[in-house]
Amino acid sequence: MAVPATHCCSLLPYSLFTIRQSPSLFITARPMLENFSFRTIVEYLPLFGQGLVTTVWLSALSFAGALAVGIVLAAMNLQRGRLFRVPAKAYIDAVRATPLLAQLYFLYFGLPRLGFVLPELVVGILALSLNSGAYVAEIIRAGILSIPRGQVEAGVASGMTYVQRMRFVILPQAFKVTIPPLLGQAIVLVKDSALLSLISVSELTRAGQLLASDRFMPAEGFITIAAFYLLLYYGLKGLAALSGRWFGLQPARSST
Amino acid sequence: MTSSPSKNGTGMIEFRGVNKWFGALNVLRDITLSVEPREVVVVCGPSGSGKSTLIRCINGLETIKDGDLVVDGQRLGDPATNMTRLRTEIGFVFQSFNLYPHKTALENVTLAPIHVRKIPRTEAEQAGRELLAKVGLADKVDAYPAQLSGGQQQRVAIARCLGMRPKIMLFDEPTSALDPEMISEVLDVMVAVAEEGMTMMVVTHEMGFARKVAQRVVFMDAGAIVESGTPDEFFSDPKTDRSRAFLSRILRH
Numbered sequence: 001m002a003v004p005a006t007h008c009c010s011l012l013p014y015s016l017f018t019i020r021q022s023p024s025l026f027i028t029a030r031p032m033l034e035n036f037s038f039r040t041i042v043e044y045l046p047l048f049g050q051g052l053v054t055t056v057w058l059s060a061l062s063f064a065g066a067l068a069v070g071i072v073l074a075a076m077n078l079q080r081g082r083l084f085r086v087p088a089k090a091y092i093d094a095v096r097a098t099p100l101l102a103q104l105y106f107l108y109f110g111l112p113r114l115g116f117v118l119p120e121l122v123v124g125i126l127a128l129s130l131n132s133g134a135y136v137a138e139i140i141r142a143g144i145l146s147i148p149r150g151q152v153e154a155g156v157a158s159g160m161t162y163v164q165r166m167r168f169v170i171l172p173q174a175f176k177v178t179i180p181p182l183l184g185q186a187i188v189l190v191k192d193s194a195l196l197s198l199i200s201v202s203e204l205t206r207a208g209q210l211l212a213s214d215r216f217m218p219a220e221g222f223i224t225i226a227a228f229y230l231l232l233y234y235g236l237k238g239l240a241a242l243s244g245r246w247f248g249l250q251p252a253r254s255s256t
Numbered sequence: 257m258t259s260s261p262s263k264n265g266t267g268m269i270e271f272r273g274v275n276k277w278f279g280a281l282n283v284l285r286d287i288t289l290s291v292e293p294r295e296v297v298v299v300c301g302p303s304g305s306g307k308s309t310l311i312r313c314i315n316g317l318e319t320i321k322d323g324d325l326v327v328d329g330q331r332l333g334d335p336a337t338n339m340t341r342l343r344t345e346i347g348f349v350f351q352s353f354n355l356y357p358h359k360t361a362l363e364n365v366t367l368a369p370i371h372v373r374k375i376p377r378t379e380a381e382q383a384g385r386e387l388l389a390k391v392g393l394a395d396k397v398d399a400y401p402a403q404l405s406g407g408q409q410q411r412v413a414i415a416r417c418l419g420m421r422p423k424i425m426l427f428d429e430p431t432s433a434l435d436p437e438m439i440s441e442v443l444d445v446m447v448a449v450a451e452e453g454m455t456m457m458v459v460t461h462e463m464g465f466a467r468k469v470a471q472r473v474v475f476m477d478a479g480a481i482v483e484s485g486t487p488d489e490f491f492s493d494p495k496t497d498r499s500r501a502f503l504s505r506i507l508r509h
Contacts, residue, residue, distance in 0.1 A: 148354075150350060150352055150354035151354060151356065153317055153348075153350065153354060154350065154354035154355070154356070156315075156316075156317065156343065157315055157317065157343060157346070157347075157348035157350075158343065158344070158348075158367075158368035158372060158416070158417075158420060159340050159341065159343040159344035159368060159372045159420070160340075160368060160371070160372055161340055164371055164372065168356075168367055168371060169356055172358050173356075173357065173358055176358075
């Protein structure tokens with residue numbers, strides 16, 4: 001009785017032991033770590049720096065574009081009439097259903113055929129704005145719909161017009177609710193901007209690719225850009241915390 | 257029994273043969289009712305009888321299916337009637353207060369006067385402070401709704417309506433969401449408003465309030481006005497079985 005039990009328990013450590021001893025894993029992992037060249041990374045730092053700066057401002061522009069696209073789409077989507085709602089929904093579905101890479105190539109190769117020859121950077125910002133705008137639209141719509149019906153009615157009952165209700169009652173409250181998910185979307189956008197390296201925009205990922213291919217050092221290239229993206233992430237989080245303080249962000253409280 | 261519209265149609269609020277459906281449900285059945293200027297009418301009845309719907313129709317929060325509803329001389333649903341304009345003349349107090357949570361008490365009171373009535377800010381704030389003092393909240397001017405008790409919130413909501421200097425005040429179960437000890441502070445404010453000659457329609461089961469200030473009590477059941485009379489008539493000598501059954505239930509506690 002006792003023998004099979006011990007045998008059984010020893011199986012797991014035994015298998016781990018064999019894997020640790022496995023010669024192939026040992027050999028492939030070892031040179032990568034031993035030869036990790038910090039010197040090359042330092043050498044390429046100016047390129048990474050330029051890439052980082054480009055990623056920051058192209059993401060900022062794209063997010064501004066996404067907000068504009070999102071506000072328009074959300075407004076269309078909240079109309080009662082189908083004339084605006086149906087196209088907005090169709091657009092949002094199309095963007096959410098297809099890969100960003102496909103959308104990017106669609107614009108990159110498609111626009112010139114329609115006679116619009118634009119710089120890669122412009123195509124990239126356009127693609128990110130149009131893509132992220134669909135997600136932003138849903139965030140804004142959800143934020144507006146999260147405001148209790150009683151708030152709308154209070155505005156209506158005091159004789160406010162639709163625009164006044166939006167401006168003084170609904171949007172200020174919806175704004176606070178949407179900040180955290182919008183921050184999430186901004187972070188996604190920054191990471192998605194890595195795809196622009198595929199249409200040779202010299203942003204952060206492109207810098208890593210160059211290092212990887214010029215010096216055959218993929219580990220150095222991609223670990224470095226990962227570190228920079230992490231930095232950007234914490235930067236955005238800090239910004240969100242600051243903006244939260246500016247706008248007096250607190251858990252949404254309602255009188256209803 | 258019936259409350260006929262005044263012959264020459266001078267009522268502040270005139271329902272004439274009003275019907276409304278929610279899907280197949282006939283929520284207002286052939287309502288005919290006239291409320292005179294400075295009159296206080298209490299509407300009561302079992303839950304789901306259409307009381308709230310009745311007063312929500314008056315400022316267009318609900319629309320009517322057929323019949324006529326004339327408020328302050330303007331026919332609702334008429335293209336010539338500017339509903340937004342008309343609403344500035346009608347204060348509406350909600351069961352759930354519906355204060356703006358991102359605004360202070362004073363801002364709640366002054367928001368519509370400043371942006372809808374276009375009253376200069378300093379003037380509106382002066383008036384707002386006076387109104388808040390009048391409802392006993394002079395010290396809560398800068399408080400946010402979340403920092404106020406239910407009774408205090410409802411008093412701010414009443415002040416918010418009064419800030420528009422309305423001709424009519426509608427109350428939709430203003431004390432139903434309140435703890436018992438806060439009900440009287442709100443009712444006291446409502447009595448004061450009534451005594452100043454405001455035209456009021458109040459959906460409530462507060463029979464003390466009805467006896468004190470109402471000229472008329474309207475009893476509704478299943479979407480129809482079943483009975484209407486002075487508070488004394490209605491409470492001491494209800495005419496229908498349904499109103500008797502209703503009264504025996506609410507007066508028991």
